[in-house]
Amino acid sequence: MMGLMNPAWQLLNDLLMAQRARMPAIAAEFELSPVQAQVLRLLEPERPMPMGRLACGLGCDASNVTGIVDRLEARGLIERRPAPADRRVRVLVITPAGRRVRTTMLARLAEPPVEITRLSREDQELLAGILARMAAAD
Amino acid sequence: MMGLMNPAWQLLNDLLMAQRARMPAIAAEFELSPVQAQVLRLLEPERPMPMGRLACGLGCDASNVTGIVDRLEARGLIERRPAPADRRVRVLVITPAGRRVRTTMLARLAEPPVEITRLSREDQELLAGILARMAAAD
């Protein structure tokens, strides 16, 4: 009764499980916790973000963001700035130092793992096509 | 300069990021933390596991496992048992209650998300083939 799992999903699920540790590992290379890396990934330069929107992006309570931002700010990677339009809001901007870390980290994340590069060019193109169709939400 | 990311990896990476929250969400349905769900997943019935091997499977320090097991044991989902061969070792077994939670949870994890079921049969077969080739480590 349990052996009837959709084969594509079975394999994709295994892959997801196997790659679970990737982000934390890469974050650690930059002495960042997983959440901190996530913040740096979400906080695009030239695109400041209010703390509430960050809480939303992280999928956690707003009160949690306070401490996370505290620590990243203490390390000089991001900065709290008042929002001129609404004085309740604190807007987050990435500092030059943060931008450097972010760029290197994103490049590191962009490196395809061997599992991908080992695939033939045809398989890679097929895979990209299928994934694109999966992502296409009507 | 950074736009040259492997398209298949780009899409797969997006998928990984998007599915990041899946396991925690399903765990929460059973009032389990993500790590607790992971333990239940790893601890197959009929296949007791020493705490050290669990630490290895979770990729964390052995001292951390103590507390995690404490809480699962307090909830009656798993049990510590002495290992007859080596009295230093504590072997973990899943209880009947734990087995019930585990079964339901695995069934829940096995449900393919819409993104998969929406694919044509051909795409699903292609995808399974490609993923199988990815998983094939020589």
Added chain:
DNA sequence: CAGAGGTACTTGAGGTTGTCAAATATCCGG
């Protein structure tokens, strides 16, 4: 067989992440 060194687990200190409830400051509609 005695003791040395290694292994499995626990304990304790300390930090990060997470929640919820309550406080503070600000905004907006009437």
Added chain:
DNA sequence: CCGGATATTTGACAACCTCAAGTACCTCTG
């Protein structure tokens, strides 16, 4: 201007995580 919403912070508390040290046990070696 006032009352109700909204953004952030604070405080209390719990889970998870690491490292260092402790305890109990195993195993090898002389």
